[in-house]
Amino acid sequence: MAASYISVPRDLTKVKSKVMFNLTKRQLICFSVAALFGVPSFFLIKQIASVSTAAMGMMVIMMPFFFLAMYEKNGQHLEVLLGHLIEATFVRPKQRPYKTDNNFSALVRYEKAQTEIDEIIMYSQAMRDDRHKKRRR
Structure with missing residues (x-):
């Protein structure tokens, strides 16, 4: 009899609960x-x-929703990454001057x-x- 093994992920924070059809709630909503x-x-x-x-x-109309459902990098979903990109590109200033205080x-x-x-006090x-x-005169 052969032994069967089940792989268990080491980091349990990356495990997401599946709702239906082995998809997460986010994926079901986006799809x-x-x-x-x-x-x-x-039609x-x-x-x-x-x-x-x-x-x-x-397909062109549906692809953004698929990307929203599936893409994730460093634990951040696509809309969070796009928000950071927009903030860094358009909202924040391009040049940040380096100022030292020695x-x-x-x-x-x-x-x-x-x-x-001292000048104010002397004045x-x-x-x-x-x-x-003037009062003494």
């Missing part, structure tokens, strides 16, 4: 939506073109701020002294 759009489009295209053209049109530049900024503060003291001199 149903693909059929909902693809089959009527086949509409067949009225104005040949059957092979209608079949090609139906100790010397921080000391220079501190010294500049300190001299501005306010001079104004106060002028007011006192």
Whole structure:
């Protein structure tokens, strides 16, 4: 009698629960939506073109839904990857300037701020002294 083995995946997080026909709920929904759009489009295209053209049109209409159902990379589905691509391409700025903050530049900024503060204090003291001199006269 030969021993039969069943392969068990090491990472159980990648195992997805199957609902029907060995397909996940996501795949069933996407395939149903693909059929909902693809089959009527086949009959509409067949009225104005040949059957092979209608079949090609139906496949073109259904393929995005199949990609949404099946494609997954690094645990992310197609719509998530497309969202990242759109954000990186159109939403975020193209050039991100590299800015350093070393100790010397921080000391220079501190010294500049300190001299501005000292000037403001000296100006306010001079104004106060002028007011006192005018009151004494």
